Amino acid sequence: MLLTVTDLHASYSGIRALAGVSLNVAQGEMVALIGPNGAGKSTLLNCISGIVRPGAGQIRVEEAELVRKPAWAIARMGILQSPEGRQVLPDMSVIENLRVGANALHGRRPTHDIQAVFRLFPILRERQEQLAGSLSGGQQQMLAIGRALMGGPRLLLLDEPSLGLAPVIVQQVFDALAQLRRDGMTILLVEQNARKALQVSDRAYVIEHGHVVAEGPSRRLAQDDGVIAHYLGTGGH
Amino acid sequence: MFLQQIVNGLVIGGVYALFALGFTLIFGIHKIMNLAHGGIFMTGAFIGLYSVQAGLPLWLAFILAMIGAGLVSVIIEVTAFRRLRQSGEVEFSALISSIGANLVLVSIAQMLSKTQVLRFPFDTFPVVIFKVWGLRVSALQLAMAVLAILLVAGLSWYLYRTGFGRQVRAVAQNERAALLAGIRPSVIYFQTFMLSGMLAGAAGVLVGLAFNSIHFMMGDPFLLRGFVVVILGGLGSVAGALVASLGFGVLQTLSVAYLSSRLSDIIIFGLLFAVLLLRPNGLFGQDEAGVLRGRR
Numbered sequence A: 001m002l003l004t005v006t007d008l009h010a011s012y013s014g015i016r017a018l019a020g021v022s023l024n025v026a027q028g029e030m031v032a033l034i035g036p037n038g039a040g041k042s043t044l045l046n047c048i049s050g051i052v053r054p055g056a057g058q059i060r061v062e063e064a065e066l067v068r069k070p071a072w073a074i075a076r077m078g079i080l081q082s083p084e085g086r087q088v089l090p091d092m093s094v095i096e097n098l099r100v101g102a103n104a105l106h107g108r109r110p111t112h113d114i115q116a117v118f119r120l121f122p123i124l125r126e127r128q129e130q131l132a133g134s135l136s137g138g139q140q141q142m143l144a145i146g147r148a149l150m151g152g153p154r155l156l157l158l159d160e161p162s163l164g165l166a167p168v169i170v171q172q173v174f175d176a177l178a179q180l181r182r183d184g185m186t187i188l189l190v191e192q193n194a195r196k197a198l199q200v201s202d203r204a205y206v207i208e209h210g211h212v213v214a215e216g217p218s219r220r221l222a223q224d225d226g227v228i229a230h231y232l233g234t235g236g237h
Numbered sequence B: 001m002f003l004q005q006i007v008n009g010l011v012i013g014g015v016y017a018l019f020a021l022g023f024t025l026i027f028g029i030h031k032i033m034n035l036a037h038g039g040i041f042m043t044g045a046f047i048g049l050y051s052v053q054a055g056l057p058l059w060l061a062f063i064l065a066m067i068g069a070g071l072v073s074v075i076i077e078v079t080a081f082r083r084l085r086q087s088g089e090v091e092f093s094a095l096i097s098s099i100g101a102n103l104v105l106v107s108i109a110q111m112l113s114k115t116q117v118l119r120f121p122f123d124t125f126p127v128v129i130f131k132v133w134g135l136r137v138s139a140l141q142l143a144m145a146v147l148a149i150l151l152v153a154g155l156s157w158y159l160y161r162t163g164f165g166r167q168v169r170a171v172a173q174n175e176r177a178a179l180l181a182g183i184r185p186s187v188i189y190f191q192t193f194m195l196s197g198m199l200a201g202a203a204g205v206l207v208g209l210a211f212n213s214i215h216f217m218m219g220d221p222f223l224l225r226g227f228v229v230v231i232l233g234g235l236g237s238v239a240g241a242l243v244a245s246l247g248f249g250v251l252q253t254l255s256v257a258y259l260s261s262r263l264s265d266i267i268i269f270g271l272l273f274a275v276l277l278l279r280p281n282g283l284f285g286q287d288e289a290g291v292l293r294g295r296r
């Protein structure tokens, strides 16, 4: 297993967000994490990235324990997150944003250079000199993913990459994720668009109120009555 | 004559810019109002003076003052701000702790100087006057202008042309995204506080030479002027602080020359209010976001 999370607990000043979550991601696997608002999905990713300190539990990447490691050190190990809400560097150009992403390499071999990111998201090539703050929402999301790719991810954590995007852009983003999966990238994908997330991923976990309530191969979960009723019934978002 | 006053004002404005840039740098990047900046500036002047008194050449004293003030600034970051930063809500609590840090510096200087006004020895800087196109420019003024230009250019080069500077700007624009890209905050804080302190130290020595007066309270009026410059220029804006400092220097020189030195502050603060009425974000501020800012 590349990533193993065991019995993870986390809370924000006493309010519980994760109540004993265990999950794992194998090398080269794409795992989806779905669940309603406030379920604790972002909290889980932020615990892995070292931004939120868990109250208890373990997070292992291969043999290394991540809990208590600072966020910058985790990023330099190649555990790279593209956070919720298109977190770009607004007053820098597209190219500069990507160069910042390469900081996380810190001597490791890159997996993607700028040209590879441009091949994945051609619109960024056209906009390479534009300030990131003036990009459209979809372009910013692509840039945020591209920035994480520039850091040479061993494990890519994506937090709601399709949030608030127009359907055609959502499709472009998911096409890029499918491409990354074909290239063998290991990905943990948090999504509210459960239908698309289950289509693109190998396995999935459903998380509610800080607990994992269902898990299994994505194709099987997509046929699970409970999942259909709660997450696929209205046709996704 | 008028043109002469403009030149004098620009030179002194350039030195103000060194002070103000260090102040606005910390605010623009870390959202910290470092009220010890005046004390750091004063520390630079003292280190420069004592080095000269110890027999060192002025250029070496100047470098020591920059390094010494830079280190003091870094020490203040570690002792007064680092813990606060980790507990969040640093914006307000840093005001208080930096006032404390300033008091410490001022008290030490007060003891060392026995509350006296100190001066550089008479021949520290050769008194040479150049005449160009009817303007009188002293060698000291020339040196001040050249140093101010070099330091401002150096700062811009560092911020906008180097990988380090890119990391610094990344932290300023989105601290969390920078962290997720493997940028180590303590390294950035070290660099920015070092630079900010070095600029303040350089300004301290130059002001000490220009007005030939060094005393433990010399930082206070500068902090106030630094505020004006930084607010006029737009908080966190490098270009804004530069233009506002030059304007400030010229205005101050003109009002002292043609009106009265007592009117100078009234004019300058009056102007501050007028500008803020028309442009609440300062001359260069963009929707509360200067060049370096833009968090969220």
Ligand SMILES: Nc1ncnc2c1ncn2[C@@H]1O[C@H](COP(=O)(O)OP(=O)(O)OP(=O)(O)O)[C@@H](O)[C@H]1O
Binding pocket: A012, A013, A015, A016, A017, A035, A036, A037, A038, A039, A040, A041, A042, A043, A044, A084, A192
């Ligand atoms: N910084 C914070 N401070 C306090 N409470 C928080 C914080 N971040 C999250 N929470 C709370 O923790 C719980 C889990 O939040 P989290 O953001 O992990 O959910 P999520 O599954 O990512 O939701 P969404 O789909 O809306 O992004 C929620 O109840 C939320 O209100």
Ligand SMILES: [Mg+2]
Binding pocket: A041, A042, A043, A084, A159
């Ligand atoms: Mg979330």
